[in-house]
Amino acid sequence: MRSDPIQRDTIHVPKSSHSLAERWSLAERLVGLGWGEWNLVTDEIVWTPRLYEVYDRDPADGPLRLDHLPEVVLPDDLPAVQERLRTLFEQRRPVDGEYRIRGRHGTRHLRVLHEPLLDASGRIVAIRTLAMDVSAQREAAEALDETREEVLQARRRVEDERRIARRLRRALLPVREGLIEFPGLRVAVRYLAGEPGRVGGDWWKARRLPDDRVLLAIGDAMGHGLEATAMMTEMRAGLAGLAYTGAAAPQLATWLNELVCHMVPGETVTGTAALGHFDPVSRELAWTSAGHPPPVLVRDRHARLLDDLPHGPMLGVLEEAEFPLTVTALEPGDIVLFYTDGILDRQGRDREDLTEAMLDAVQSVAQRVARSPSPENAGDAADPTLAVERVMLALDAEESADDICVMAIQVR
CATH class of the missing domain: 3.60.40.10 (PPM-type phosphatase domain)
Structure with a gap:
């Protein structure tokens, strides 16, 4: 050897910053993630172009404020979204989950994570958002639900929950194992x-x-x-x-x-x-x-x-x-x-x-x-x-x- x-x-x-920006844009397109940040001190909101695509929103309309998020969420998902927002702002803890929104071109199923940024006194000064359109994975999620029921009936819950966790991870970030x-x-x-x-x-x-x-x-x-x-x-x-x-x-x-x-x-x-x-x-x-x-x-x-x-x-x-x-x-x-x-x-x-x-x-x-x-x-x-x-x-x-x-x- x-x-x-x-x-x-x-x-x-x-x-050059131009070539770096192009590679950043390429990475965003490849993985399908969008970034955003809401500065609560200046009330400035910044979204990447990909985040506008994820939310099916016209950039000319500007970013969607978190306090206006319930206006686009489907009614069935609204209680869970409101609970996450309360946790985010009142308990100052990161929250993540899935919900459906009404976009310009129909319903979208999103996976979204919000994380608060705190100053030295523990006050929230900004909110960071990471979002992905997982509409294409809805059929996979339904298949996982069916699998969960089969495993529960067969009394192999612990073993199968690990398998489901791996498959859920692939739905968020496609990764092959084995x-x-x-x-x-x-x-x-x-x-x-x-x-x-x-x-x-x-x-x-x-x-x-x-x-x-x-x-x-x-x-x-x-x-x-x-x-x-x-x-x-x-x-x-x-x-x-x-x-x-x-x-x-x-x-x-x-x-x-x-x-x-x-x-x-x-x-x-x-x-x-x-x-x-x-x-x-x-x-x-x-x-x-x-x-x-x-x-x-x-x-x-x-x-x-x-x-x-x-x-x-x-x-x-x-x-x-x-x-x-x-x-x-x-x-x-x-x-x-x-x-x-x-x-x-x-x-x-x-x-x-x-x-x-x-x-x-x-x-x-x-x-x-x-x-x-x-x-x-x-x-x-x-x-x-x-x-x-x-x-x-x-x-x-x-x-x-x-x-x-x-x-x-x-x-x-």
């Missing part, structure tokens, strides 16, 4: 929210590109709640669009860093990511890390951390940051495990001990392959899904208060 930082496929993009097949590669992913049923800051991406390379990425938006969710979706959606430029991993990381640096004007937000491309012909993984935990390479029944390679800083820390490219030559049967730090950050437990437990767990998968009596059984034993499940079980992932994402790739 060789793991040397090299420079190639560099694309020079002019740094085993994914690509040319020369199999990918297994497991995401576990720190709070059941909520979307956190961890994210991942695995997608085949037009040039037959496979984009692989995993990341963590620091924090919790609305800001972490918004940051995660912006990073994931931005990467999904920018990957089609054909740019190498360091350039993609540079663009992501620009987005994070300018994500919240006047505030510092940060995140980590490991991203790269797998070439099915050469079996090379060309990747870079932006302050992300090092991956694990499993080869010849031995697992080791790739922690001796160059990497860049966390996203959002430096506006002018460099992200070195590492090319790792992989072999058939190799497993590479990527993960977010929630799997190793556990209150009252030593991080080094957890790291050793993770290495032992994924190494046991390779040892199972070695003991397999036939090539066919060896293929089943090397299923990357097994590597993911072994790690989650060995490190008691269900007990973590933080979000966890684990992604294993196996070379074929």
